[in-house]
Amino acid sequence: MKSLALSTFLFLFFSQGALAAYCETFSSINETHKLCWNDLHKAWLSEACFKKTCDSQQFLKKTHKAPPVQDLSGGRNPSAMVCHGLKLTLVILKDGKNNEQSFCQFSDNSLTDANAIERVVK
Amino acid sequence: MKLFIFLALLPTLVFANSCDYKNLITASDSPFDKIPVYDQDGANICYAFTAAQLLDYELIKDGLSSRSIHPAWVALKDAANINKSEISFGSSRRAIEALMNDSNCHYDLVAKQLGVWAYKANVKEAELLRFLENFTNQYKKTGSFQVAFQNGLKTTADWCPPHATFKNLIPELENLAVFATTPILTKLLMPKCEEFKTKLPLRKPHMVNNEGPNFSKNILKHLDQKNSPVEVSYCANFWQEPSYQGRLSSSTLDLKSDCFMHSSLVVGKRMMNNSCQVLIRNTWGNGWNKTNEKWNCVCKHKSTGKFEDNCSYSTHNNGQYSVEACWVGEDLLNNNSHSSVILK
Numbered sequence: 001m002k003s004l005a006l007s008t009f010l011f012l013f014f015s016q017g018a019l020a021a022y023c024e025t026f027s028s029i030n031e032t033h034k035l036c037w038n039d040l041h042k043a044w045l046s047e048a049c050f051k052k053t054c055d056s057q058q059f060l061k062k063t064h065k066a067p068p069v070q071d072l073s074g075g076r077n078p079s080a081m082v083c084h085g086l087k088l089t090l091v092i093l094k095d096g097k098n099n100e101q102s103f104c105q106f107s108d109n110s111l112t113d114a115n116a117i118e119r120v121v122k
Numbered sequence: 123m124k125l126f127i128f129l130a131l132l133p134t135l136v137f138a139n140s141c142d143y144k145n146l147i148t149a150s151d152s153p154f155d156k157i158p159v160y161d162q163d164g165a166n167i168c169y170a171f172t173a174a175q176l177l178d179y180e181l182i183k184d185g186l187s188s189r190s191i192h193p194a195w196v197a198l199k200d201a202a203n204i205n206k207s208e209i210s211f212g213s214s215r216r217a218i219e220a221l222m223n224d225s226n227c228h229y230d231l232v233a234k235q236l237g238v239w240a241y242k243a244n245v246k247e248a249e250l251l252r253f254l255e256n257f258t259n260q261y262k263k264t265g266s267f268q269v270a271f272q273n274g275l276k277t278t279a280d281w282c283p284p285h286a287t288f289k290n291l292i293p294e295l296e297n298l299a300v301f302a303t304t305p306i307l308t309k310l311l312m313p314k315c316e317e318f319k320t321k322l323p324l325r326k327p328h329m330v331n332n333e334g335p336n337f338s339k340n341i342l343k344h345l346d347q348k349n350s351p352v353e354v355s356y357c358a359n360f361w362q363e364p365s366y367q368g369r370l371s372s373s374t375l376d377l378k379s380d381c382f383m384h385s386s387l388v389v390g391k392r393m394m395n396n397s398c399q400v401l402i403r404n405t406w407g408n409g410w411n412k413t414n415e416k417w418n419c420v421c422k423h424k425s426t427g428k429f430e431d432n433c434s435y436s437t438h439n440n441g442q443y444s445v446e447a448c449w450v451g452e453d454l455l456n457n458n459s460h461s462s463v464i465l466k
Contacts (some may be wrong), residue, residue, distance in 0.1 A: 030237065070247055
């Protein structure tokens, strides 16, 4: 029994570590955020989410009702519009090569990418 | 006799080669190394994002060291040129022509100036632009600053975070004393831009309407002959619904009423399973999302910089790759496009 508990603990410990293996700094004019890749959710999450529970991670664990269909005219980014539809703060951040990506920010300031949010709304 | 056979076969040979491999992103010393993948968020100025990239590509190819054109500047010049009060829904060709007759305000300077207002309102650039469009539309209807501001807030609230503080912009808006997006942005940007703006050597744009199968052939030809991207205006619905056909018939330019018009760059071509595909560079960020997960794409490894020419959602969605552009069938381009723009 003890060995089962220990192996479960070790599995969870190392798998969580592996999930956060790849981290990157994203920035805008006045903000810098360190985000890490979560392979379970296939999502970027604030680094803090790998140390303690955060709203972003909690959101990705369940499927949510999609917000009303947003107007995509003029080439608006569909994932970003889901984030706007959920009344979350939309943050455009740049990676080290200046490539841009939409992130949704929750009330605890944790971030996850808008693409991941879009995948859990139906 | 041999010459006669060769001449008879020449058109076939040329046609057969028209979809030979070309990839402007992975080409050595590609200007795209210096032009990031954009994310236009909720701003409906796709035409400006695409025009900015098209111009930056040519300028860098001609020797400029970095990207210099901000999409919001392109949108502003387009609207100002035709005395349009809003910046939404413009034209890439018209915007480029407007920039040819005017000067450029460098990307960093525009971003900094817009950033001042966005910071005050505690929102992002796209949300600021959306609010300005809503507020000024309301002003046009009511003629009252107070009513327009309140209604502008209400109509922006459908996709703005609760902590937005647009009220902080009231003194600025009252001080400018203009109530349409184009003059507001002009007054916001010009004091600094006037000081630093530069004239750029831009090439003339040329627009071609989609009048049948030759539409894509001309795009492929331009890629081959000029090694330059092509802007296409098209119904973006097919990204999520691959069977979607936006054009009502091949003989007219009419599009379905549910078509979401968008603008992107065609940056490559290849033969795949005996059919021609074109490479499209979008402005919806560099990650995998519901619109590109169905397609094979060109990805760049973030650490090594190595390109993967045929990456897919199932194998490359691991945070280590940047999605640079995606391959779609040439037929989709013909069935969904309205027109294209090249630089002469």
